[in-house]
Amino acid sequence: MMRKSYYQKLAFMGILLTILFVFQKYTSKEKETFPDVKFIMNSSNSVNITAFDPNSLNNEQWQNIGFSEKQAATILKYKDIVGGDFTSKEQLKKCYAISEEKFNEIKAFILLPETGRKSSSVFKSFEKKELIISKKFNPDQYSSVDWIKMGFSEKQAEAILKYKNYLGGSFISKEKFRECFIISPENYSKIQPYLLLPAKTPESFRNFTKNNSEKNKIQYHPFDPNSLNLEGWKALGFSEKQATTIVNYRDRNLRGSFKSTEDLQKCFVISTEKFQELKPYIQLTTKKQDAQEQKTDFSKVDLNVITFKQLLEFGLDEKSAGSMIGFRKKLRGFVNKQQILETYNIDKDLVQKLISIAPLDVSNVPKYTLTGAPEEWLKDHPYFKYSADKIIFYRITYPDDKKILKFLKLKPEYEERMKLYLK
Incomplete structure (x- = not known):
């Protein structure tokens, strides 16, 4: 017994020493250093955005500034809904395809006014840019690039050149240059000291333009703006794009008709001058008047x-x-x-x-027997389509309408409906 007790104590001491050794080893061990963990993020491709006119962008160009193909299509569809052109940043922001975050990203580059304003011309009032004029110049010699460098937008530059061509290829005088509708009074006051042009328009040119305008003057006739199509508006002197905008404005924004001449005047592609020319010839007929006239x-x-x-x-x-x-x-x-x-x-x-x-004439309503009805008619007719396959199956064996109706086991009200169209 003593020997057994001795060996038990010896084994216990061995186990205890082992535990103490292991404990000392792990507590005295120097702390291991782990390598720093670095998370690798996929760097997103930054979109290089420059100043842009949202009215001139196509689907691919919207994608180039960070939108998906579907978002780009939605934006273009929204542009058509609002009349063919965006009139302000505020209006563009309402397009649900453009998130708040994305709008804030592109806002500074959008060439549109902050809020909608009435415009008296085809061209919108873009955000004001400071004009850069370093020396005196002859505007007749300026190209589109030169006007853009001065601070005008691409569309504004095109409009200035179109106006020059309208005058015969020369601005003629400061007086005529000032009449260019795309150049605001504020901008003209900045440009005027640098213009190398006569102050007044020569009398000879006044006589020429008067005679020329009389020759090219549009012969207006009384017209109803609610019945005019695209070609009709073009015949009144509007471009195809302007005519499309007027028709869209009438059919979409005003639900099919101008209710008053004021509605017509509010269409931004119709300038004040053009409206005054058209006004004496407008014979507006509303839907209400049509109903009275064609009762x-x-x-x-x-x-x-x-x-x-x-x-x-x-x-x-x-x-x-x-x-x-x-x-x-x-x-x-x-x-x-x-x-x-x-x-x-x-x-x-x-x-x-x-x-x-009102009367009801049923003489031309097609009726068939169940055995002779065309399959297409059975499968499409509201009263037969849910039983069409059964009818087609049963009539192969039972070419008798009464038996087929019996096999269908329809509710009485459904059977009565069917009989309305049976011979």
């Missing part, structure tokens, strides 16, 4: 041929009129007036009034 006798209009325009004339809104026409087209014609009241999204009170006045 329809609805007691004689068949509900199966009544048009979308006539439904609007009766008083239905576009949603109701569209739903009624669409449902009639699907049915290939109404068979009874109750069907019309079952149309979704309609003003039932107004439609009830209409069907109490």
